[in-house]
Amino acid sequence: MIVLVFLVQALCALFFVSDILSSLFGIYTRPLAWELREMLEIGAAVGLVLGLVLGGVLILSSLRARNVAQERLRRASGAFMDLLEERFTLWGLTPAERDVALFAIKGLSTAEIATLRNTSEGTVKAQTNAIYRKAGVTGRPQLLSLFIEDLIDPPAATERPKSAA
Numbered sequence: 001m002i003v004l005v006f007l008v009q010a011l012c013a014l015f016f017v018s019d020i021l022s023s024l025f026g027i028y029t030r031p032l033a034w035e036l037r038e039m040l041e042i043g044a045a046v047g048l049v050l051g052l053v054l055g056g057v058l059i060l061s062s063l064r065a066r067n068v069a070q071e072r073l074r075r076a077s078g079a080f081m082d083l084l085e086e087r088f089t090l091w092g093l094t095p096a097e098r099d100v101a102l103f104a105i106k107g108l109s110t111a112e113i114a115t116l117r118n119t120s121e122g123t124v125k126a127q128t129n130a131i132y133r134k135a136g137v138t139g140r141p142q143l144l145s146l147f148i149e150d151l152i153d154p155p156a157a158t159e160r161p162k163s164a165a
Contacts, residue, residue, distance in 0.1 A: 005050045012044035076151075083150055091134040100127040104140055105147065 022029050032040070084105070088098045096117075103113045110128070114121045128140075137143050 002054060005047065005054050008043065008047035009051050012040075012047045015040055016044065080147070080151065083147060087135070087146070091131075093131060093134060097127050097131050097134075100124055101131045101143070104128060104131070105144055 021027070084102065088101065093101060099117060100113055103116065108116070110121050110124050114124045117124065132138060132143065135143055135146065137146065
């Protein structure tokens with residue numbers, strides 16, 4: 001359908017542009033019978049209306065798809081926060097360690113976390129080490145990969161994530 005509308009519009013555009021250019025440059029063309037000219041103009045009008053209708057349908061379809069994608073993203077974001085809370089509880093993280101872990105997962109540096117939490121970098125380093133130990137990982141990349149793996153391939157309901165706590 002889209003290709004058919006495109007072809008009708010292309011032919012109509014070709015007709016009108018060639019008609020205008022031939023008049024503009026004084027190129028003589030044999031006049032068309034008025035009946036044929038009327039049919040071409042009707043075809044052009046139909047092509048324009050079809051293009052408008054099809055464009056409107058495609059815009060509405062795109063808006064619906066965007067809304068669905070936004071809703072899925074909102075749900076995934078909520079699911080990720082639920083997953084974080086579940087893991088933090090399973091590992092037995094303190095409220096301070098939860099904050100530090102969340103900031104670390106977001107990609108903030110130790111200095112940035114210390115500034116945000118109004119504490120020293122040494123305290124943040126000690127907290128991140130405690131988080132890694134409780135989570136059973138050796139660093140930030142492994143910590144993040146735990147959550148990515150769960151989002152990609154969630155554990156079965158009977159499985160419990162491993163914990164070094």
